[in-house]
Amino acid sequence: MNQVAAKSNAIAKKRGNESGLFKRMLKNRAIYLMILPGLLFFLIFKYVPMWGLIIAFQDYKPYLGITGSPFVGFEHFERLFSDDMFFTILRNTLLLFGMNLLFYFPVPIILALMLNEVRHAMFKKWVQTLVYVPHFMSWVIIVSITFVMLSMDRGLINEILVMMGFEKINFLLSNEWFRPMYILQVIWREAGWGTIIYLAAMAAIDPGLYEAARMDGAGRFRQIWHITLPSVRSVIMTLLILKIGDVLELGFEHIYLLLNSMNREVAEIFDTYVYTAGLKQGQYSFSTAIGFFKSVVGLMLVMAANWLAKKAGEDGIY
Structure with a gap:
């Protein structure tokens, strides 16, 4: 009962x-x-x-479909890892990601800190609008502007170099200039948009903390170092973990627009390789295997970064 x-x-x-x-x-x-x-x-x-x-x-055939295509196991992954291009595109992808992490990631934080210190409301809104605008331009427009600026034929930058007594530089076909050109474009387009989350986190900080710090004699830089940055540290850590998950996801459109036969050695990445070696030649299973590999690597890195963040005393993303 x-x-x-x-x-x-x-x-x-x-x-x-x-x-x-x-x-x-x-x-x-x-x-x-x-x-x-x-x-x-x-x-x-x-x-x-x-x-x-x-x-x-599978050895996928469109006319057979997913259920009718023959199963081949890890054949496409073996082909990927044994391909001569694999280590080249892996190196290029990791180098560009490293530049993103080293040069781009801190810029929105610094820009948000600077905007947060601006006390003139109208000027602050004007600057915010100005730095947000590039984000709404497509990569086609960004790269087209770059081509006009850096072209050997009447490009503004090369014309200035000639006026200063230097020789013209072929930026667009140079292996040495590809990576700096890439990261500068990323910073110009995305830095302003990246400040939104940080500014929102800074807006939630208790103003009483700054008032107490000023009463104790702390200047602007000490307030930033001891109040602002610790208050947004969890946001920075979360975005950093998510950024690490995109280690092999640099995006197709931007790189493909900059890619040419002269800089392919340093510009070819997984996304462009999927398009050229996979989709253009109808190798759907091979391109899917590459995408699967990228996703697994990203997932493993997110989990590892989250574990390290928790070990360091941060909240992590889960």
Whole structure:
């Protein structure tokens, strides 16, 4: 009898919890409706396509479909790792990612700190608008502007070099100038947009902390070092972990627009290699295997970075 009563109580409690959950969802239906488009986006474009990863282990033929294509195991992965181009594109990808991490990642933080110190509201909004604008330009426009500026034929930069007594530099076809040109474009386009999250985190800092610091004689730099930066440290760590997860995801469009036969040795990365060696030649299984490899590496690095962050006393992302 006691067991039956306990079971009945458990069922009643469960139904009560479900009823309470439904009531809370109904009460906050506006919030759930707001997040519904985002959930649908991830479900349709991120989770459902995972079914297609199976073709990385098949000799996929479009006319046979996923269910009819023969299974070949790890053949495409073996081909990838034994390809002469593999270490070249791995080196290029890691070098460009390292430059992103070293040169680009700190720039939005520094820019956000500078904007946070601006006290003139109109000037601050004007500067923010100015640095946000490049983000809304496509990479086609950004690269086109670069071509006009750096062209050997009447390019502004080369014309200035000639006026100063130097020889023209073929920036667009040079292996040495490709990486600096790439990272400068990334900084110019994305640095301003990257400040949004940091500025939002800084806006949530208690003004009383700054007031107490000023009463103790702390100047602007000491306030930044001892109040602002520690307050946004968790945000910085979270974005850093997510950035590390994109180690092999530099984006296709930007690199492809800069890529040419003269700089291919330093410019070819996984994304462009998937397009040229995979999709253009109809090797769908091979290109999927490359994408699968990139995803696994990114996942492992995120987990490792998150574990290290927790060991260092930070919250991490999960």
